[in-house]
Amino acid sequence: MPSDVETATGTSGATPRIAPPIAMLAELTHRCPLSCPYCSNPLELAAREAELSAAQWARVFREAARLGVLQLHLSGGEPASRRDLEDIVAAAHDADLYTNLITSGIGLTERRLKELERRGLDHIQLSIQGVDPESADEIGGYRGGHARKMQVAEWVRRIGFPLTLNAVMHRRNLGRLPETIELALRLGARRIEVATVQFHGWATTNREALMPTREQADRAREIVGEARVRLRGELVIDYVPADYHARYPKPCMGGWGSTGFNVAPDGTVLPCHAAQTIKGLSFDRVQDRSLADIWENGAAFTAFRGTDWMQEPCRSCDRRHLDFGGCRCQAMALAGDPAATDPVCSKSPHRAQIAAIVEARPGDSAAELIRRASPA
């Protein structure tokens, strides 16, 4: 999740209310020219015909702002695959939302970027798949992609947009983490997200090939720690460590239904991008129900909000307000129960399964990557 929001305020007054969300991630489309082996979109992609129109998005943005959303992340798929991206950005700006474009850069031109500036875009987050064209294009599955991204970064710098570089790290590129951080500096980025691959959706298909080694995970922590000190005030490094190798789970979404939500291309409102992998949850769409009602009362949002749903060992754990039991989707995928403790937690009865996955990956790093196809 790109958003790292540091405030969570309750509302005052006699009746306890659900705290409003701070961030919204709008998946404008599932279409994308890249075919990354760790794609975070669901296995079943929405077709172009199912996508919300720009006018529908404009209405959703106004509802989100009234509900308390401050930050909007425009994502996908590749959001630039929508020819009406400029109109969508203008609508977000009109709704008084801080607007961030999460892009691969493919589909952006200097002219489009200038138009996005004119329409009020605040910030750009550009993904990279590697530090050189050969390895990056092999991961992205799009020839010429890396060179194009470098060109886009130059236009972004020239226009003056603040830039965040997003680098998904995995077994094949973790050895080049220092160069990745140097690339962010060279491109003039203010921030870099060093995000170790998370195993949801398509990434699970390629888990064997992408799983970092324990040595890589340990080394990455050292490199990030050193770079944070050296580059203080120059480059902000947000780090998502390899959670299969950690002692405790990540505080997924900062707590289910507490700080933000996603809207899928077809208008389905999700507590997190992988929530549809949880069997038995039912989801609402922005076409059928108000965003405020979905946030406060929607079945998918109330299912794991707070701590009442927890089982042991979470229920009596001191860390339950720190990591909220970890990731519900990972509990579903690995323990078969979305209300279980995230199996990456050292206190989980399923922890042995995680250790086995980390140790069992094949010895060669050339395990084949399986790609997905983009929807028409």
Add this chain to the structure above:
Amino acid sequence: MTSRSPSLAPEDCPVLPRGVRTRFDPVRGIWVLLAPERALKLDPVGTAILAEIDGKRSLAEIIAALAAKFDAPVEQIARDAGAFLAGLAERRMLEVKR
């Protein structure tokens, strides 16, 4: 020339860079600082400090203005504002013109 050294000298002129801005949040009834991938809740002290930043006046001038406005000792304001602004600079939410 802008510099991003996290500690600010009295003659430094603090400025919010592009993509960083304050706004009033009517839903929560507070001021917030919005920046790339961040939203910070501001308390009344932080709100007052950031309200003085205009990209023209030095840190020393801002501190003097705040001390007069709140009838507080200059040393105390210097300490509070210095630490607050250095924290923002460290996170690339503030730059200084020298």
